[in-house]
Amino acid sequence: MAKISVKARTSSATITDVARELGVSISTVSRALTRPQLLRPETRARVLAAVEQLNYRPNLLARGLKSGRAGAILLVVPNLSPFFMEIFAGAEEAAHEAGFSVLLGHSAEDPAREIACFDQVASGRADGIISAAVPSIYASGKRPLPPLVMVMERCPERTVPLIRVDDDTGAMRATEHLIGLGHRRIAHICGNKKAQSSARRLEGYRRALDQAGLRAQPEWIHPGDYSVQSGMDAVRRLMLLKHPPTAIFCANDEMAYGAIHALHLLGLRVPQDISIAGCDDQNMAAYSSPPLTTLHIPRHDLGRRAALELIDKLQGRDVAHEVLLPTRLVVRESTAAPAAASRARPAPR
Amino acid sequence: MAKISVKARTSSATITDVARELGVSISTVSRALTRPQLLRPETRARVLAAVEQLNYRPNLLARGLKSGRAGAILLVVPNLSPFFMEIFAGAEEAAHEAGFSVLLGHSAEDPAREIACFDQVASGRADGIISAAVPSIYASGKRPLPPLVMVMERCPERTVPLIRVDDDTGAMRATEHLIGLGHRRIAHICGNKKAQSSARRLEGYRRALDQAGLRAQPEWIHPGDYSVQSGMDAVRRLMLLKHPPTAIFCANDEMAYGAIHALHLLGLRVPQDISIAGCDDQNMAAYSSPPLTTLHIPRHDLGRRAALELIDKLQGRDVAHEVLLPTRLVVRESTAAPAAASRARPAPR
DNA sequence: TTGAAAGCGATACCAT
DNA sequence: ATGGTATCGCTTTCAA
Numbered sequence: 001m002a003k004i005s006v007k008a009r010t011s012s013a014t015i016t017d018v019a020r021e022l023g024v025s026i027s028t029v030s031r032a033l034t035r036p037q038l039l040r041p042e043t044r045a046r047v048l049a050a051v052e053q054l055n056y057r058p059n060l061l062a063r064g065l066k067s068g069r070a071g072a073i074l075l076v077v078p079n080l081s082p083f084f085m086e087i088f089a090g091a092e093e094a095a096h097e098a099g100f101s102v103l104l105g106h107s108a109e110d111p112a113r114e115i116a117c118f119d120q121v122a123s124g125r126a127d128g129i130i131s132a133a134v135p136s137i138y139a140s141g142k143r144p145l146p147p148l149v150m151v152m153e154r155c156p157e158r159t160v161p162l163i164r165v166d167d168d169t170g171a172m173r174a175t176e177h178l179i180g181l182g183h184r185r186i187a188h189i190c191g192n193k194k195a196q197s198s199a200r201r202l203e204g205y206r207r208a209l210d211q212a213g214l215r216a217q218p219e220w221i222h223p224g225d226y227s228v229q230s231g232m233d234a235v236r237r238l239m240l241l242k243h244p245p246t247a248i249f250c251a252n253d254e255m256a257y258g259a260i261h262a263l264h265l266l267g268l269r270v271p272q273d274i275s276i277a278g279c280d281d282q283n284m285a286a287y288s289s290p291p292l293t294t295l296h297i298p299r300h301d302l303g304r305r306a307a308l309e310l311i312d313k314l315q316g317r318d319v320a321h322e323v324l325l326p327t328r329l330v331v332r333e334s335t336a337a338p339a340a341a342s343r344a345r346p347a348p349r
Numbered sequence: 350m351a352k353i354s355v356k357a358r359t360s361s362a363t364i365t366d367v368a369r370e371l372g373v374s375i376s377t378v379s380r381a382l383t384r385p386q387l388l389r390p391e392t393r394a395r396v397l398a399a400v401e402q403l404n405y406r407p408n409l410l411a412r413g414l415k416s417g418r419a420g421a422i423l424l425v426v427p428n429l430s431p432f433f434m435e436i437f438a439g440a441e442e443a444a445h446e447a448g449f450s451v452l453l454g455h456s457a458e459d460p461a462r463e464i465a466c467f468d469q470v471a472s473g474r475a476d477g478i479i480s481a482a483v484p485s486i487y488a489s490g491k492r493p494l495p496p497l498v499m500v501m502e503r504c505p506e507r508t509v510p511l512i513r514v515d516d517d518t519g520a521m522r523a524t525e526h527l528i529g530l531g532h533r534r535i536a537h538i539c540g541n542k543k544a545q546s547s548a549r550r551l552e553g554y555r556r557a558l559d560q561a562g563l564r565a566q567p568e569w570i571h572p573g574d575y576s577v578q579s580g581m582d583a584v585r586r587l588m589l590l591k592h593p594p595t596a597i598f599c600a601n602d603e604m605a606y607g608a609i610h611a612l613h614l615l616g617l618r619v620p621q622d623i624s625i626a627g628c629d630d631q632n633m634a635a636y637s638s639p640p641l642t643t644l645h646i647p648r649h650d651l652g653r654r655a656a657l658e659l660i661d662k663l664q665g666r667d668v669a670h671e672v673l674l675p676t677r678l679v680v681r682e683s684t685a686a687p688a689a690a691s692r693a694r695p696a697p698r
Numbered sequence: 699t700t701g702a703a704a705g706c707g708a709t710a711c712c713a714t
Numbered sequence: 715a716t717g718g719t720a721t722c723g724c725t726t727t728c729a730a
Contacts, residue, residue: 375717376716377716389716392715415721
């Protein structure tokens, strides 16, 4: 065995260094690392030892350049909220098993940055993308779409695999829960107007009211944008109604917290004076005051499935056109039967 | 001007395609994109037009391979909590201005994954690292340390630039706030035992008690690990003491929420029965019930400064050995004067 | 089972 | 101001 001298390295060792150290060709080293079965076990062992000795790490740029694959997928998120971070964690878990890494692209809801994120595939940094939004320049076909899997939101204008959650049914269940508690005046604070998930949650809310024979009053449906602030604003308006709601179903947890906060400011208690339900079941939901009744969105699974589908796609396998994941209502303490006074008073017409 | 034909591309255009389209050399195209001042403005414009036409994006792998720089820095985080995500956002902001992208490395507190993250530099995917922890194989010098800037936590065994926050003073201020309110039995729930920031917060707490002539009782200092659960556990123990504390200073917001939750379960109100203060000032702190009094940690700045220092270092500039950022106590509603009964009762011995 | 060599797509040096 | 070309570190035929 060749004596291995540890050379004083400034920059890191290359495949050539390893090959020279061993007196073999670089092909052999490359194979030892990528297709070990092609080598005599002994050769392979020697290479691995030298790799260890020299602390060699293959240069991913060179590898990617040559092979045409970056070995990475990119998750594009509009913000760094816990919601998307759990999707990230799920995607990472699945990708890791398949030998891919996951890059995080933060678009900050800025169209230019969103485009820059999508460009990462053309730039070779990633092989495919998971996203909840598509820049219009890509959706329109002006730029060729990278291998793409959508989460939560359907890609406009193009047919792209979608992993989403059954928001409609979930929202319906949440609203039914409120109805079952005895509420008759139930408001809804909507999510971001542009989000399909928001529209689906509204739809589920409507359906539940319809089926219970409760006509949804237009003023019960309040716009919002998934932010705490919008939840607060909505509550302030809703409580000004002649017949204020006795329960509010919010399109996400953030707005639910905003709602609860605003109600406290108004001197109202949750759930004694008014019930609040959210969507997402973020980490703190179980520990807030009161613990939040909320619709659990399986974010981790969403990320997992999206990564799995994308990798299947990248590897030429067929992928599902649409995957629908179930939600689950988690009843905690922010919802309760309406106060007797409210219950007695009939819903307006 | 050469007629530009939009070729049907399967894969994306390369620098050669652009050069051929224009009848110029690839050097010219390269220069148009990287050192425009070396070109005649007219030539440059032509190139840019063709780039636009062909939808050309430079291959980052090729560029990085040739130039020896990835144009990216890596932020290694132990978890995807909002705390680190804001550091990420800050780092991104600063890095972006300098033309760097920021990669997120999620170590999940797993030593192997942490090493894999640090290996990214040797692999060429990143030029340098920002981290709050260093794998021992790197800290010990067994593997050469990549260009590195620490956040929050000092690198053991090696001298590495550190951007941190003045936890000690901050914790002291927070504790003084509690003392000023009239509390005499003030407990502290510690953060992760291995974290220096946790030790510094404890130190600040101690100093404040000392200066007020309040001897810190050992049983007031309760271990924790920055998790909600540990905050709950700590409270359950603390409230079993013969003289339970009237205020608790928690080493982060999560534990403060856990503490409040556990107190509610015990039928105690915050702040009427007991005051709770946290550290971090996470997004929800202002909206929780009650809004949380907490020590604001400038996470965004932490990220910004770390990125700035790292990029300076990468570009051969001198960097500060240690940067200390101030904290700020945000007094909200989870702290108040102790109930008369408690105040009357003297602190034990 | 192993080696030689072509080339992935850029950059940057050396010419002109 | 622009072009030619070696080269970065690796993967992958093709030969031996």
